[in-house]
Amino acid sequence: MSRADTADAGVRVRRSWSLGLFAGEFTVTLRRWRTLALLAVLAAVPVLVGIAVKIESDGASGGGRGGGDGGAGPAFMAQVTNNGLFLVFTALAATLPFFLPMAVGVVAGDAIAGEASAGTLRYLLVAPAGRTRLLLAKYATTVAFCLLATLVVAVSALAAGALLFPLGDLTTISGTRITFGEGLARALLMALVVAASLLGVAALGLFVSTLTNSGIAAMATTVGLLTTVQIVDQIPQLHAVQPYLFPHYWLSFADLMREPVYWDDLQKNLGLQALYVAVFGSAAWARFTTKDITT
Numbered sequence: 001m002s003r004a005d006t007a008d009a010g011v012r013v014r015r016s017w018s019l020g021l022f023a024g025e026f027t028v029t030l031r032r033w034r035t036l037a038l039l040a041v042l043a044a045v046p047v048l049v050g051i052a053v054k055i056e057s058d059g060a061s062g063g064g065r066g067g068g069d070g071g072a073g074p075a076f077m078a079q080v081t082n083n084g085l086f087l088v089f090t091a092l093a094a095t096l097p098f099f100l101p102m103a104v105g106v107v108a109g110d111a112i113a114g115e116a117s118a119g120t121l122r123y124l125l126v127a128p129a130g131r132t133r134l135l136l137a138k139y140a141t142t143v144a145f146c147l148l149a150t151l152v153v154a155v156s157a158l159a160a161g162a163l164l165f166p167l168g169d170l171t172t173i174s175g176t177r178i179t180f181g182e183g184l185a186r187a188l189l190m191a192l193v194v195a196a197s198l199l200g201v202a203a204l205g206l207f208v209s210t211l212t213n214s215g216i217a218a219m220a221t222t223v224g225l226l227t228t229v230q231i232v233d234q235i236p237q238l239h240a241v242q243p244y245l246f247p248h249y250w251l252s253f254a255d256l257m258r259e260p261v262y263w264d265d266l267q268k269n270l271g272l273q274a275l276y277v278a279v280f281g282s283a284a285w286a287r288f289t290t291k292d293i294t295t
Contacts, residue, residue, distance in 0.1 A: 021133065025141040029107060035145075038103040039152050045099055046091035046157035050080070053090075054164045057081040076254070083170045084161025085180065088187045089257065091157035092150070092194050096250050097230065100149055100194070101201045105222035107145050108205025111138040112288065114215035131289045135206070139281065142202040150195040154187060176259040186256050193253040197269055200246035200276030201226060207284040210291065243268075246276050 029035055076093060079086040112135075115121035124134060161167070170183045178186075205222040212218050226247075232238055233245045242248050249269035255262040 021137040022140050022144075025137050026144055029141055029145060034110075035107065038106065039149065042095060042099055042103060042149055042152050043156040045095050046087060046153060047160045049091055049094055050084075050087050050157070050160040050164045053077065053080045053087075076257075079171070080161070081165055083183075084163075084165035084167050085158070085170055085183050085187060087161035087165065088154050088157040089190065089254070091153050092190055092253065093251060095153050096194055096197070096253075097247070100153065101198060101226050101247070102223055103149050104142065104146055104198045104201050105205045105226050106219045108142045108202045109209050109219035109222035110215045111142060111206055112209040113212050113218035114209075116213035117215045132285065135210075135285055135288050138209075139202065139206055139284075142206065143199060146198040146202055147192075147195040150191045150198070154191040158187070172259045173254070173257045174259040178259070190253045190256050193256065193266065193269075194250075196273060197250050197253070198273075200273045200280075203277045203280035203284070204246075207280040207287065210284050210287040244272070246272060248272070 076086045076089040080090055112121065115124060125131060167180060169177055169179050171177055201222075204225065205218070208222050208225070209215075209218045212221075229245050230247050233242050233247055249265050249272060252265035252269045255266055
């Protein structure tokens with residue numbers, strides 16, 4: 001066997017090992033009761049929102065006190081009764097500020113610190129994975145959870161919307177009409193953008209997870225930082241720093257329902273998430289590769 005063949009075989013083995021490591025980490029994450037409970041809560045939120053809107057609309061149409069002022073709620077909320085597909089957009093907007101980032105923060109915060117507190121981190125590093133590859137597998141698992149959690153919200157909202165409200169062509173925020181198929185495609189694109197919006201939180205949580213050997217402390221710190229940053233993002237006097245905070249452009253995904261699509265804030269959001277991934281991902285790598293592993 002030539003040196004080239006040997007090198008190619010080594011690359012294939014390392015790639016296979018990396019994929020196996022990621023698959024194993026993702027499977028372990030999904031088997032945890034905590035993860036299943038988080039996904040159940042995320043699936044329940046759109047159903048509860050849909051039921052609440054249905055009750056309110058029935059009360060309003062029956063002459064009850066159910067609020068007829070549809071414009072008082074979020075932009076999508078007033079359209080849910082006309083088209084169940086809007087429940088997907090409403091559910092994403094309702095879960096993005098708290099429920100989705102909290103779930104991602106819990107998974108990311110537990111990634112390294114949870115292994116350390118359970119006493120399994122040292123045994124993972126005994127395998128030929130290496131610290132860098134293990135860290136990448138942990139982050140890839142968190143990214144996959146971001147996508148899974150967002151799709152759980154979207155699919156649950158679509159199912160609830162189809163059961164509770166009519167479906168069909170829909171009107172965009174700009175007032176133009178698009179087909180149901182195009183609306184469904186935009187809903188999928190919105191879900192992907194929302195998942196990408198959580199990558200900064202995932203990187204931040206992974207970095208925090210490398211700072212401590214307590215999984216609970218890492219999860220609490222990540223969620224606490226998330227809450228603090230969101231509070232800062234709402235204080236008018238701090239407007240100068242708000243464009244640099246990772247949640248600032250989260251709700252820009254709504255611009256995908258404009259005709260034509262308004263891309264400026266979407267691009268700023270994705271660029272900001274990439275910056276947070278680069279900064280906190282590098283910090284997590286620097287910390288984890290030099291950390292003394294005693295547990």
